[in-house]
Amino acid sequence: MSATVLVCGSVFDGVGDELRGPSEILVEDGRIAEVADHVSRPDGADVVDLSDRVVTPGFIDCHVHLTMDASTLPTQTLKSSAAKALSGLDTARRYMLRGFTTLRDLGTMDPDFPTVDLRNAIDAGLAEGPRLVVAAHLISSTGGHADIRPFYAPRWDLPIAAAADSVGEIRRLVRREHAFGSDWIKATNAGGYFSPGDDPDRCTWFDEEFEALASAAALLGLPVAVHTGAAPACIQALKAGARSLEHAYLIDEEGIALAVERGAFIVPTMQMTQEDLAALKAGDLPEQAVWKFRRDSDRILASQRLIAESEAKVAFGTDCGMFPFEHGVLEFQALVDAGLTPARALRAATSVAAELLGRDDLGVIEAGRSADIVAMPGDPLADIQVTESVDFVMKAGTVYRRPE
Numbered sequence: 001m002s003a004t005v006l007v008c009g010s011v012f013d014g015v016g017d018e019l020r021g022p023s024e025i026l027v028e029d030g031r032i033a034e035v036a037d038h039v040s041r042p043d044g045a046d047v048v049d050l051s052d053r054v055v056t057p058g059f060i061d062c063h064v065h066l067t068m069d070a071s072t073l074p075t076q077t078l079k080s081s082a083a084k085a086l087s088g089l090d091t092a093r094r095y096m097l098r099g100f101t102t103l104r105d106l107g108t109m110d111p112d113f114p115t116v117d118l119r120n121a122i123d124a125g126l127a128e129g130p131r132l133v134v135a136a137h138l139i140s141s142t143g144g145h146a147d148i149r150p151f152y153a154p155r156w157d158l159p160i161a162a163a164a165d166s167v168g169e170i171r172r173l174v175r176r177e178h179a180f181g182s183d184w185i186k187a188t189n190a191g192g193y194f195s196p197g198d199d200p201d202r203c204t205w206f207d208e209e210f211e212a213l214a215s216a217a218a219l220l221g222l223p224v225a226v227h228t229g230a231a232p233a234c235i236q237a238l239k240a241g242a243r244s245l246e247h248a249y250l251i252d253e254e255g256i257a258l259a260v261e262r263g264a265f266i267v268p269t270m271q272m273t274q275e276d277l278a279a280l281k282a283g284d285l286p287e288q289a290v291w292k293f294r295r296d297s298d299r300i301l302a303s304q305r306l307i308a309e310s311e312a313k314v315a316f317g318t319d320c321g322m323f324p325f326e327h328g329v330l331e332f333q334a335l336v337d338a339g340l341t342p343a344r345a346l347r348a349a350t351s352v353a354a355e356l357l358g359r360d361d362l363g364v365i366e367a368g369r370s371a372d373i374v375a376m377p378g379d380p381l382a383d384i385q386v387t388e389s390v391d392f393v394m395k396a397g398t399v400y401r402r403p404e
Contacts, residue, residue, distance in 0.1 A: 003028045003045040004397065006373065008055040011035070012381065014350035014364040017343045019054065019381060027371040030397035034367055048402065050375045050392060056346060057363050058101030058372030058395060059387075060353035061328060063225075063246055063267050065321025066091050067108040067115060070194055081112035088118055092129040095325045097401050099374040099390035102131040102353075102362060104317070106186045106225055106246065107138035107146070116181040130395065131372075133357055135186035135225060137162040139173050139213060144204035145192035145227055167212040174216040185217040185224045187242075190233035190249075193276065193289040193296075194322065200229030200249055200292060207236060214240035223358070225267075231255055238262050244315065244356055247272075248307070249300050256310045265356045267317035268307050270334035273300050275323040301338075308339030315356045316349035332380075332387045342384045371397040 004027040010019040013035075025032060026039040034040065041047065066088035069076045076084075092103065105115045119132035139162045140146030147163045164170040174185055189205050191198030198204060205213075217224045223243040228234050234248050234255035244265040245251070251259075251266070259266055276293055279285040285293060307314060314335070318328040335345040354363025361370045373394045378386030393401040 002397065003042040004371075004394075004399070005039060005041055005045050005047045006055065006375075007047065007049050007051050008053065008375070009051050010054050010379070011365055012054060012056040012343075012346055013366065014057040014347065017341075019379065022051070023055075025055070025365065025373065027373075027394070027397050030371055032365060032367050032369050032371050035365060046399075048392070048399070050403070053375040053377050053392065053403070054379055054386075055365070055373060055375045055392075056380070057350040057365050058374050058393070059099045059349045060102040060104075060316065060357070060363060061095075061100050061318055061320065061331075061349070062104045062244070062315045062353050062356055063269055063317030063319050064095075064103050064105050064325070064328070065107060065319070066103070066105050066118065067110065068321040070322040073109070073194070077109040081110050081114045084108065084110060085114040085118055088114065089121075089127055089129060091325055092118070092132070095320070095328065096130040096395065097393055098329055099376075099387070099393055100130055100328070101372040101374070101393065101395040102133070102357070102359075104133040104135075104184070104225075104357060106135050106184070108136065109138075109146075113180050120181070128400070131362075133183045134181075135184040136177055136180065136182045137173075138186050138188055138227070139164065139170070139177070140188045141165055141204045141209070143197055145188035145190065145195045145198055147195075165209075167209060170209055170212045171216040174213055174220065174222070178220045178222060182222065185213065185222045186227070187213055187224060188227040189237055190227070190229035191292075192227065192229070193292050194286055196288045200296060202230055203233045203236060205236075207240075210236055211240050214242065234259075238264055246317065247319070249303060250296065251303050251307065253306060256306055256312050259312050260310065263313070265313045265315045265352070266307055267315045267356075268304055268335075268338075269317050269319040269331070270304050270338055271327060271331040272319045272322060273297070273304070274330070274334055275327065304338045308335070313352055313356070314340065314344070314348050315353045316345070329388050329390075332384045336384045342381045345384060346380060346387075375403075377403075
């Protein structure tokens with residue numbers, strides 16, 4: 001039996017609004033066995049001194065793309081599945097060392113299933129990395145956000161998009177995701193900013209088409225995450241039973257109220273907007289995104305403030321892959337800048353994210369939970385920016401980083 005004792009300066013448990021004072025955590029065989037002022041010390045236990053640090057549950061990023069690189073997407077998409085998986089594994093490892101012990105990967109532009117293979121290799125102990133929950137592909141209409149074939153000449157029939165335009169085709173794609181190992185279904189029902197030939201302010205599927213996707217997913221027991229933008233698209237996704245709205249760029253008060261009523265989650269990817277604003281100012285935003293983002297940026301920021309002021313379940317997600325993973329932790333600051341309290345921002349990345357994923361073993365520091373634990377030299381409730389300074393990382397009881 002392996003045991004570790006963490007001597008903590010203070011603890012944010014993932015559910016409260018305040019820190020618990022000096023505490024100790026006993027970890028045995030990958031799980032939290034005890035949290036108290038003083039815990040037992042089994043023979044041979046590794047005692048880690050974090051007495052000058054704040055300890056929190058491991059962070060959960062609910063929206064990443066490990067095998068995508070927006071800066072070179074048209075060419076990077078054409079790489080082999082193996083190349084994408086190997087690069088994605090390195091990215092995942094480095095992101096874990098920043099405190100992110102669980103990631104939900106929401107799609108790859110690849111005819112194969114590289115993120116499923118990554119998840120399985122990590123679960124089997126063949127590779128080290130964060131826990132992965134995956135939607136292998138992005139299901140879209142022809143010409144929708146996930147159909148990136150317009151980047152290429154129309155005579156090239158490249159198998160890089162999971163596009164469908166009828167009820168039967170949509171159901172077939174959902175069943176294919178299920179058959180080959182996806183944990184979630186990722187769909188797009190509005191245009192996007194980086195994709196060519198579509199508009200975030202327009203729905204890209206008819207109601208009956210999206211309802212076919214959601215009902216097929218429900219039949220198979222798969223939750224649905226939806227890239228969405230336009231206010232009517234948010235409503236469409238919620239009425240069909242989507243579990244999470246990704247981005248929800250242009251959601252309005254009606255959409256937020258419906259999300260609260262349905263118990264759905266919003267993953268607002270606020271740092272992505274800051275990245276886009278900086279790129280627009282620097283003249284680096286891709287040509288197909290410039291006109292859309294110039295038109296919508298003020299509306300996006302207004303929608304984010306509405307989300308922050310609401311009682312909606314806000315879960316932490318970044319869309320890293322569309323911008324560098326090194327900037328993912330800045331989502332905490334973006335959430336707070338939009339109006340969330342630091343405690344709510346931390347819950348978004350811990351207990352709320354775990355609830356979204358349906359993982360009652362994650363996101364909270366209490367006996368019986370998986371020992372996913374991080375620490376930082378500073379109080380994130382007083383200054384959310386200290387989340388950028390994580391220097392202790394434990395996932396499932398294994399220590400991957402210690403303070404120098």
